[in-house]
Amino acid sequence: MKKRDTVAVIGLGFVGFPTACILANKKEHFNVIGIDRNIKQIQKDKIEVLKKKSSLFEDKDLNKICSKVINKDSIHFTNKIQNVEKSDVIVICINFDFKSNRLKQLRELKFLFSNLAKFLKKNSMILIETTLPPGTCDKIILPVLKKSLSKRKIKISDIYMNFAFERVMPGKHYSKSITDNYKCYAGKDKVSEERCNKFLKKYVNYKKYPLFKFDSILDCETAKILENSYRAINIAFIDEWTKFSFENNVNLNRIIDSIKLRKSHNNIMRPGLGVGGYCLTKDPKFIDFSAKNIFKKKSIFPITNSAVKINKNMIFSSVQFIKKKIKNLKSKKILILGAAYKDNVSDTRESPSIILFKEFKKNRIKSVLHDPITSTFDDKKYGIKKKLPIFKKFDLILFCVKHSYYNKMNFKKFSKKPFYFDLNCVLSKKQINYLLKNNYKIEVLGGN
Numbered sequence: 001m002k003k004r005d006t007v008a009v010i011g012l013g014f015v016g017f018p019t020a021c022i023l024a025n026k027k028e029h030f031n032v033i034g035i036d037r038n039i040k041q042i043q044k045d046k047i048e049v050l051k052k053k054s055s056l057f058e059d060k061d062l063n064k065i066c067s068k069v070i071n072k073d074s075i076h077f078t079n080k081i082q083n084v085e086k087s088d089v090i091v092i093c094i095n096f097d098f099k100s101n102r103l104k105q106l107r108e109l110k111f112l113f114s115n116l117a118k119f120l121k122k123n124s125m126i127l128i129e130t131t132l133p134p135g136t137c138d139k140i141i142l143p144v145l146k147k148s149l150s151k152r153k154i155k156i157s158d159i160y161m162n163f164a165f166e167r168v169m170p171g172k173h174y175s176k177s178i179t180d181n182y183k184c185y186a187g188k189d190k191v192s193e194e195r196c197n198k199f200l201k202k203y204v205n206y207k208k209y210p211l212f213k214f215d216s217i218l219d220c221e222t223a224k225i226l227e228n229s230y231r232a233i234n235i236a237f238i239d240e241w242t243k244f245s246f247e248n249n250v251n252l253n254r255i256i257d258s259i260k261l262r263k264s265h266n267n268i269m270r271p272g273l274g275v276g277g278y279c280l281t282k283d284p285k286f287i288d289f290s291a292k293n294i295f296k297k298k299s300i301f302p303i304t305n306s307a308v309k310i311n312k313n314m315i316f317s318s319v320q321f322i323k324k325k326i327k328n329l330k331s332k333k334i335l336i337l338g339a340a341y342k343d344n345v346s347d348t349r350e351s352p353s354i355i356l357f358k359e360f361k362k363n364r365i366k367s368v369l370h371d372p373i374t375s376t377f378d379d380k381k382y383g384i385k386k387k388l389p390i391f392k393k394f395d396l397i398l399f400c401v402k403h404s405y406y407n408k409m410n411f412k413k414f415s416k417k418p419f420y421f422d423l424n425c426v427l428s429k430k431q432i433n434y435l436l437k438n439n440y441k442i443e444v445l446g447g448n
Contacts, residue, residue: 004031005199008087010112012036012077014278014347015129015168016093017046018062022178022203023091024069029202032075033087039079045377047077058344058373059174085119089199092128093166097282098289109136110144117148125160125195131228131279133286134221135294137163142188160192163217164200165224171345180205184223186214225290228283229304235269235280236307239314242271242446246321251447253425271446273400273423274314274352276341281350284308315356318423321445326396326419329365335394335418338401338426339371339384346371348378353400357382368394372405391415399426407431416440 007030009020017034024032036042049056050067057063069075076083084090094112098105116126126145128137146156164185169177183204187193193213200211214220245252252271260266275281284304291299326332341351348354353369360367370385378384391397392415399406399422406426411434414420420435420442427435427444435442442448 004029005088006031006033006086007089007091008033008035008084009091009093010035010081010084010116011092011094011130012039012042012046013093013095014170015166016091017042018057018066018168018174019091019093019129019166019178020075021062021066021069022175024074025065026203027074032069033083034075034077035079035081035083036077037079039077042077057174058170058172058346059176062175065175081115082119084116084124085121087121087124089125089127090116090120092126092130094130095278096130096132097278098285099282102289102293106140110140113141113144114148117145117154118152120149120154120159122154122158123160125162125192125199127196127199128161128163129166131165131224131283131286132163132221133290133294134218134225135290137161137188137217137221139294157189160187160189160195161217162187162192162196163220164196165220170347171342179203180209182209182212184212184214184220186217186220188217222287225283225286228279229287229301229307232275232280232284232311233303233307234267235272235275236310236314238269238271239310239317243317243320245271245446246324253444253446253448256446270425272314272352272425273318273356273445275311276349276351276353277347278349281308281311315352315359318356318421318445319359321423321443322396322398322421325421325443329360329396330363332365332395333393334360334365334367334396334398335389335391336367336369336398336400337371337406338399338403338424339369339374339378339382340401340403343402344373344404346373346375346378348374348382354382356398356400371401372403388413392417394418396421398423400424402426414440419443421445 007023009016012034020032020034023030046056047070050070053067055063149156162185164183167177167181183200185196187196241252256268256270259268285308288301288305291297336353336357339351339353340346340348357367357369368385368389369382370388374384395418397418397420402424407428422444432448
């Protein structure tokens with residue numbers, strides 16, 4: 001019988017947990033160890049829920065996979081990093097950002113790899129999926145590994161190391177974003193690349209989505225940052241046009257309809273409430289950090305840095321839009337529809353809706369959040385309502401997230417009392433036309 005690789009997945013968050021479960025489901029290839037320092041919280045929030053075969057994700061397939069492997073004890077969960085002693089492959093899926101303290105984050109990263117090196121066995125492979133500032137692997141991680149391994153008289157050439165950034169997207173196709181997606185990778189040497197290629201082909205649908213090999217880890221690190229910076233810039237670009245549209249009564253959405261007819265221009269963004277999620281709010285900042293702190297160069301990124309600032313303040317464009325129609329918001333009761341950062345996902349990280357909710361609260365404006373699919377934890381944290389409140393009890397209804405739940409809402413739910421604002425192209429044309437035809441008060445960001 002062919003030997004199965006033992007794979008340790010370090011970091012069991014939005015990327016690591018589903019990855020560990022998908023690997024464990026490939027039982028003909030892998031034995032899986034899931035490692036996280038907050039394993040008690042993982043046990044409570046994820047493992048116990050899935051043991052009861054309850055839904056944790058919007059993706060039905062992922063729920064089935066995770067419930068199956070957990071109920072069959074196909075993953076050994078632990079908070080002890082020394083379990084990598086048994087592992088042939090170590091997949092790194094930890095969170096990395098600069099929100100709290102840049103030096104502290106780098107110290108923790110160095111500590112992780114220094115600690116990891118104490119237990120690695122010869123000829124094991126490290127695969128880093130965590131998004132990092134370009135140059136981190138070569139300039140920070142490899143030197144730390146080399147130094148720590150030398151204390152055990154192990155050469156860095158005895159360990160294979162690769163970088164293959166994640167493109168995981170929570171939602172209805174969560175699992176497919178891991179298995180049916182274009183995976184990019186690079187290794188510190190040819191042997192590492194070959195090992196990585198063989199490993200990825202065991203769970204990625206590479207025949208339909210070919211693997212993309214970079215010549216250097218630096219190129220691969222940079223690819224993820226450029227990809228997300230481009231997306232962030234594309235979103236930021238439309239904000240100034242959105243402001244122009246409502247200040248001058250221009251139907252921007254109709255203009256964008258005409259532009260999107262051209263295939264070369266169909267990725268132009270629509271007006272919206274703002275940017276959310278874990279990646280687009282932090283990744284574009286990494287290149288500026290790399291240039292200054294890792295490479296010690298004077299490279300500047302004015303467009304990327306401006307996009308980050310614009311996106312951070314984008315909710316205020318929507319507030320300004322509302323204030324043009326509603327003079328005294330403090331006297332109004334507002335219902336915010338959608339608390340997640342993106343349509344049809346439960347993830348609320350950096351959600352523009354929640355930022356808007358907090359802004360209203362800070363200014364003593366009464367508002368209520370509703371979302372049909374957010375988690376119990378977030379519902380309690382932000383007071384998110386699961387049952388749809390009665391519209392006529394509110395003065396303003398703000399459609400903020402394009403969940404299918406809102407997009408398919410029955411016209412009978414609408415009352416003529418509130419003033420409706422669609423801040424994220426949530427409502428269908430049929431819904432908008434119905435409201436306009438029946439003299440409901442409605443405004444769409446960017447034009448009806």
